[in-house]
Amino acid sequence: MRLIAAAAVAALVITGAAEARTWRIRPGPGAEQQLQTALIESRAGDTVSLARGRFELTSGLSLDVDRVTIRGEGADESILSFNGQRRGAEGLLITSDGVSLRDFAVENARGDAIKARDCNGITIRGVRVEWTRGPNPNNGAYGLYPVNCDNVLIERSVARGASDAGIYVGQSRNIIVRDNLAELNVAGIEIENSFNADVTRNVATRNTGGILVFDLPGLPQQGGHSIRVFGNRIVDNNTPNFAPAGNIVASVPAGTGVLIMANTNVHVFENEISDNGTIGVLITAYRESFQDANYNPLARDIVIRDNGFGNTGFAPAGDLAAIAQLGVQMPDVLWDGATMYTRGGTPRTDQVRIVVRDNTSTRTGQSSFLSLGLPVAGSPLTEAAPNPQPPPLLEIAEPEPVRIRD
Amino acid sequence: MKLKPILAAFALVVLATASATAQAPPRVNAAAITADRPPDLLSAYHFFRDAGARLPNEGVTPYDLNTALYSDGALKFRYVYMPPGQQAQYRDDGVFEFPVGTVLIKTFAFAADMRQPNNNVRFLETRLLIRQASGWVAYPYVWNEAQTEARLSPIGATVPVSFTDEQGQAIALDWAVPNRNQCKGCHDVAGEVQPIGPSARNLNRDFVYAQDRVITSHDSTVRVRGTENQLGYWMNAGLLNNALSIGLGDEPPAATPRVPNAYDSASGTLEARARAYLDVNCAHCHNPQGPAHTSGLDLRWSQHEPALWGVGKRPVAAGRGSAGFEFAIEPEHPERSILLYRMQSTDPGVMMPELGRQHIDQRATALINEWIAEMDAEGRVRE
Numbered sequence: 001m002r003l004i005a006a007a008a009v010a011a012l013v014i015t016g017a018a019e020a021r022t023w024r025i026r027p028g029p030g031a032e033q034q035l036q037t038a039l040i041e042s043r044a045g046d047t048v049s050l051a052r053g054r055f056e057l058t059s060g061l062s063l064d065v066d067r068v069t070i071r072g073e074g075a076d077e078s079i080l081s082f083n084g085q086r087r088g089a090e091g092l093l094i095t096s097d098g099v100s101l102r103d104f105a106v107e108n109a110r111g112d113a114i115k116a117r118d119c120n121g122i123t124i125r126g127v128r129v130e131w132t133r134g135p136n137p138n139n140g141a142y143g144l145y146p147v148n149c150d151n152v153l154i155e156r157s158v159a160r161g162a163s164d165a166g167i168y169v170g171q172s173r174n175i176i177v178r179d180n181l182a183e184l185n186v187a188g189i190e191i192e193n194s195f196n197a198d199v200t201r202n203v204a205t206r207n208t209g210g211i212l213v214f215d216l217p218g219l220p221q222q223g224g225h226s227i228r229v230f231g232n233r234i235v236d237n238n239t240p241n242f243a244p245a246g247n248i249v250a251s252v253p254a255g256t257g258v259l260i261m262a263n264t265n266v267h268v269f270e271n272e273i274s275d276n277g278t279i280g281v282l283i284t285a286y287r288e289s290f291q292d293a294n295y296n297p298l299a300r301d302i303v304i305r306d307n308g309f310g311n312t313g314f315a316p317a318g319d320l321a322a323i324a325q326l327g328v329q330m331p332d333v334l335w336d337g338a339t340m341y342t343r344g345g346t347p348r349t350d351q352v353r354i355v356v357r358d359n360t361s362t363r364t365g366q367s368s369f370l371s372l373g374l375p376v377a378g379s380p381l382t383e384a385a386p387n388p389q390p391p392p393l394l395e396i397a398e399p400e401p402v403r404i405r406d
Numbered sequence: 407m408k409l410k411p412i413l414a415a416f417a418l419v420v421l422a423t424a425s426a427t428a429q430a431p432p433r434v435n436a437a438a439i440t441a442d443r444p445p446d447l448l449s450a451y452h453f454f455r456d457a458g459a460r461l462p463n464e465g466v467t468p469y470d471l472n473t474a475l476y477s478d479g480a481l482k483f484r485y486v487y488m489p490p491g492q493q494a495q496y497r498d499d500g501v502f503e504f505p506v507g508t509v510l511i512k513t514f515a516f517a518a519d520m521r522q523p524n525n526n527v528r529f530l531e532t533r534l535l536i537r538q539a540s541g542w543v544a545y546p547y548v549w550n551e552a553q554t555e556a557r558l559s560p561i562g563a564t565v566p567v568s569f570t571d572e573q574g575q576a577i578a579l580d581w582a583v584p585n586r587n588q589c590k591g592c593h594d595v596a597g598e599v600q601p602i603g604p605s606a607r608n609l610n611r612d613f614v615y616a617q618d619r620v621i622t623s624h625d626s627t628v629r630v631r632g633t634e635n636q637l638g639y640w641m642n643a644g645l646l647n648n649a650l651s652i653g654l655g656d657e658p659p660a661a662t663p664r665v666p667n668a669y670d671s672a673s674g675t676l677e678a679r680a681r682a683y684l685d686v687n688c689a690h691c692h693n694p695q696g697p698a699h700t701s702g703l704d705l706r707w708s709q710h711e712p713a714l715w716g717v718g719k720r721p722v723a724a725g726r727g728s729a730g731f732e733f734a735i736e737p738e739h740p741e742r743s744i745l746l747y748r749m750q751s752t753d754p755g756v757m758m759p760e761l762g763r764q765h766i767d768q769r770a771t772a773l774i775n776e777w778i779a780e781m782d783a784e785g786r787v788r789e
Contacts, residue, residue, distance in 0.1 A: 037561045040586050060754070062587035087582060089760035095587075095597075095697075110755035111725065117697065118597065140755055141725025147700045164725050171700050218719060219702045220694065246721050246728035246744070288720065291713055 020045040027053035039063045039070075047071055050078040050104050057081065060088020060109075066096045072104025075128035075158060082109040090115045090145075091129075097121050107132055109140050113162075116146040121404075123153045131161030135184055135242045139163040143185065147171055148221065151404045155179050163242060164249050165190035166207070169197065171221035176402050177202060186243040187212045187252065188234075193222050198402040199229045208241045209252040210234035210276065215262035216248060217292035225264040226399035229271065234258060236275040238315065253278045253318025262286045265301040267398050274310020274362070278317050279330055281307070283354060285338035285377030297341050297377045300352040301396050304333050309361040319381055323372070328386050331368035332361055337387070341377035354391045431455050434465055434487055439507055439536055448532055448547040448556035453487060453511055457554050459532065465490065466511070467645060468615075469636055471608045473668040473682045476767040477514060478579060479571060480530070481523055485511040486604065488645060494604075496641075496649035498663055499708055501601050508537040510601055514581070519570040530565050531583045532556050535593070535601050542599040544589035561585045579764050588761055596695040607663035607707065608686065609636045637662065665707060669769050677787040680777035681707060683770055684715070687759065703734060712785025716745050724748075727756045737781035746774050 023038035023046065025031055035055065038048045042065050050072040057080055063070070070092075072078025082091050091109030094101075094116040105128040106113040113129035116122040129143035143159035146152045147170040158181045159166030166185035169175050175197035182188030188204030190212040191197045204210035211234055215224035234257045243250040252259060255277030260266050261284050273280045281304055286297035313330025316323070324330055339352040359367035373385035432452045438445050445451065448459065455461040462468060466487045474482060488494065489507035496502060504510075512533050518526035529549040536543050547556035548563045562585035568578040584591070593599045613636045637658045640646040650658050666674025668683035685707040691698035692705040701722055704714040713719060716734025721727070721744055731742040740746050748758040750771050757763075780787045 033561065036585060040561055059582075062585075062591070064587045064590060085754060087754050087761065089754060089757075093587075095590075110753065111727075112723075117700065138726060141723060141727075145723075147723070164723070168723075170723065216720075216722065218713075219722060220699055244724075244726045244728050245730035246732045247724060248720070248722075291718070 019043075020047065022047045022049050024049045024051065025055075026051040027055050031055050032057050032059070036061055039065070039068075042068050044068070044098075050080075052077045054079045054081050056084055057091075058084050058086050060085065060090050060093060060111075062088075062093040062095070063099060064095045067098040068096070069100040069102065070104065071100075071102045074103050075105050075126055078104040080104060080106045082107065085110045090140075093117070094119060094122060099123070101125070101127050103127070105130065111140045112142040112145045113140060113159075114144055115142070116149055116152075119146065119149040119152075121151045122146050122149050124155075124157055125153070126156045128158040129160070129162075129166070130158070131163075134161055135163075135186075135239055136161070137163055137242045137244050141165075141247075142168040143182075144168070145170070146175075150174055152176070153404050157181075158183075159188075160184045162186065163244065164247055165212070168192065169194055171219060172197075174402055174404060176200075176404055181205075182210075183207060184239060186239075186241060186249045188237065190214060190249070191224070191227055192216065193219050193224050194227070195221075195224065196226045196399060196402050197228070199227070200231045203233045203235075205233070205236050206239055207237045208239050208243070208254050209249070209256035209259050210237040210273075211257075212249070212252065212259045213261070213263055213266050214248065214259075215295075216286065217290040217295035217297070222292070222295055223264070224262065225266075227263065227266045228399055228401075229258065229266070229268045232271045234271055234273045234276070235310070238275075238277045241318070251318070253316070253320050255279065255312075255315055255317050256282060257312070258282070260284070260299050260302055262297050262299055263302075264296075265396070265399060266299070267303040267305075267396075269303070269305045269307060271307045272310070273307055273332070274312065276312055277315030278313065278320050279334050280309045280312045280332040280367075281334070282320075283333070283335040285336055285341060287336075287378040289378070290343065293343070295343075296350060298338055298350055298352055299335075299354075300350060302353070303355045303396050303398070304359065305355070305357045307332075307359045307367070309359060309363065309367045311363055322381055323384060323386075326384075328370070328384075329368075331370040331388070332359060332363075333367065333369045335369075335371045335391075336377075337371040337373045337375055338377040338379075340375055347376075353394050353396055355393055355396055356390050357393055431463060434463055436489060436507065439487075439509055440538065444534075444536075444545045444558055446558050448534075448558075451509070451534075453485065453509070459513060459529065459556070467640070467643070468613070469604070469609060470611065470613055471603050471686070472611050472665045472673075473608065473679075473686045475602070475687055476763060476770060478581075478763050478765045479516075479520060479767075480581075481515045481517065481520075481527065483513040483515065484603070486645070487511065491644075493644055494640075494646045496606065496647055498606060501603075501605050502646065504537050504601075504604075506537055506539050510535040510604065516567055516569040520572045521570070521574065528567070528569075529553055529556070530567060530581050531559075531563075533589075535599070542593070542601065544586065544593060544599055546583050546585075546589070548583055559583055562588065577765070582761075582764075584761065591697060591761055592690045592759070594690075594697050595693075602686070602690045605663075606637065607665045609640070610658060610662055610664040611636060611667075613639065615639065668773060675787070675789050676773075676777055676780060677789070680773055681705075681715075683773060687767075687770070691759070715785065716743075717781070717785030725755070727751075727758075729756075735778055735781070735785065737783055737785055738779060740775040740778035743778050746771060746778060749774060 090112040098121040131139035141164035162185040165187035166182035188207035257276040309332040361367040492505035494502040563583040565581040641648040665682035684705040689705040751757040
């Protein structure tokens with residue numbers, strides 16, 4: 001029998017400045033061990049540098065040291081390949097503060113590609129996460145996946161093929177997601193149970209749904225609020241839903257541009273939203289039953305303004321296909337109309353303000369709006385009483401821009 | 407390399423005892439325990455009298471748990487060492503508060519034929535959890551093939567091992583020694599490393615102590631003969647403050663927390679055994695301060711709300727781990743409960759726990775299957 005003890009072979013270390021060090025890792029037979037060693041033995045301020053080429057990995061990687069940078073030579077040049085992964089629930093797991101990930105790729109992780117948990121400060125820049133076979137329910141759930149983090153910056157990155165969300169920020173605070181490309185995922189970009197997020201200048205295309213803002217019950221952090229979605233291109237999101245059933249995104253109709261579920265104070269403005277076959281913007285309450293005494297399933301204080309809508313409603317899918325079959329023309333912006341909900345059989349209400357103004361449409365000139373007239377969250381769609389009258393134009397203060405010290 | 411049968415080990419006991427009278431063995435090396443850099447070899451600590459680490463040194467106390475973490479069926483040999491004169495503080499719930507300098511020692515091993523677990527036992531690794539002033543640290547030591555030394559491997563290791571399992575099946579697997587981050591992946595409470603096993607409820611059981619062992623603490627001498635409750639033993643030996651006022655050789659009070667042995671249907675109700683299993687195998691992550699707190703699932707023994715065990719709980723970030731099912735636990739329907747599905751998987755993107763096993767714990771999946779099948783709509787099993 002052989003004993004393959006992982007001798008503590010140090011990766012090549014080049015001393016840089018007085019304190020910070022650079023660990024240089026090249027692809028090859030010893031690379032996996034050297035890379036994980038560097039991620040364990042590194043000290044705050046160090047850089048782990050990935051050379052060009054393909055790193056074949058069998059086990060998930062993890063980093064638990066503050067202020068370490070992992071940097072490659074480019075998102076198509078330095079590739080962490082998990083084709084042969086046998087262990088670990090994600091490709092790369094980050095559990096420390098102030099970590100920066102730049103210019104490399106994670107391909108074909110068995111679970112999530114890059115997960116950052118409980119971090120204060122995580123920057124992901126110029127990183128590509130991808131399942132290279134394209135949409136497939138056996139792909140991992142999330143591409144870029146910060147959860148319970150503060151100060152999340154994701155920019156100039158690419159996420160493809162995730163069976164849940166390409167870029168998913170969950171239960172986090174102070175978030176910027178900008179200048180990214182999310183395509184061929186079920187959800188392109190999803191902000192869930194999070195506070196204060198700016199989602200801007202991204203391209204979300206060829207997903208099932210482009211950009212989702214969700215709030216779900218039963219989680220440690222809920223009551224998502226203060227989200228701005230602006231200046232994005234959200235086009236041609238018509239990929240059939242390939243999420244494993246049971247997950248909330250499995251209910252997203254193919255052809256959805258923007259979907260807001262529950263949450264308070266979500267502002268969607270100055271986006272290009274077109275060629276999504278079901279709907280441009282869908283605003284809905286959380287429709288399932290729940291026990292959570294602290295949860296409010298209503299979408300409230302929602303502003304949809306100054307967006308440019310293109311073609312939509314040409315291939316309604318999912319639950320909304322039934323509405324379309326009743327002869328209802330799909331609008332640019334659809335609201336379920338929910339202003340009440342029940343919890344434990346007790347009816348409750350809340351102030352719900354929905355503002356839709358100054359949007360344009362290449363299809364109809366002025367953009368169109370429809371309420372389904374379902375006043376109680378989760379009412380069957382068969383009870384819909386569609387009403388094209390937009391709600392009154394109230395003033396709803398926009399959240400302050402998110403600022404993150406890089 | 408063939409290991410000597412256990413009889414040889416008994417012979418070694420006699421030898422060790424005999425030589426102890428002539429020449430005292432070196433005491434446990436306290437300096438190694440508190441050193442900034444851990445020694446490269448396990449033997450440097452002097453936790454054992456022999457190179458093979460079968461014979462604990464003075465002050466190194468073996469213990470066992472009611473329900474243990476499943477690790478592909480590996481045998482586990484556990485010991486605790488505390489600095490002389492120091493003791494742990496008793497708690498009803500959770501792991502005891504151990505003094506600085508404490509070491510929890512756990513060796514993972516397989517017998518060549520697991521139907522004869524005392525014969526041809528091969529040690530794979532010995533993990534140390536050391537309580538330093540700054541907190542707990544974890545160090546894995548990997549055994550050599552000759553079984554003469556175990557060497558520190560902070561970045562983990564892979565050890566090919568083959569054995570015959572309890573059903574007579576030939577098994578070959580690559581034993582994965584966890585790296586430092588993976589150790590913390592389980593032993594993590596709010597970002598700090600913590601032990602999992604040694605709680606009152608899990609130590610509250612009998613243990614067969616070596617005959618006529620003499621334990622000397624700072625103010626008393628205890629002669630232990632054979633089987634004794636571990637809590638009573640620890641308290642009377644001065645390892646644990648005697649919060650329960652247990653007399654020498656007495657059982658703990660009936661109200662003392664105890665989890666059943668999950669695998670032994672005689673040791674507790676179905677619900678208690680299932681929850682004991684989930685507590686030890688899942689709750690180290692699935693608790694409000696653990697690595698899986700973002701899932702909202704809380705599988706601790708002390709959690710009494712079935713919704714937080716997963717009853718009627720929809721998946722959050724399960725991905726394909728959901729298998730298309732709607733709930734973590736759907737009463738009466740184990741066949742569509744995500745929790746059981748993930749216990750029955752060995753796919754790294756699906757399986758739970760995420761680390762530490764490559765095989766399915768068949769006894770546990772049978773237990774959880776029965777538990778969910780018997781559950782009423784509220785998630786309780788009435789017996």
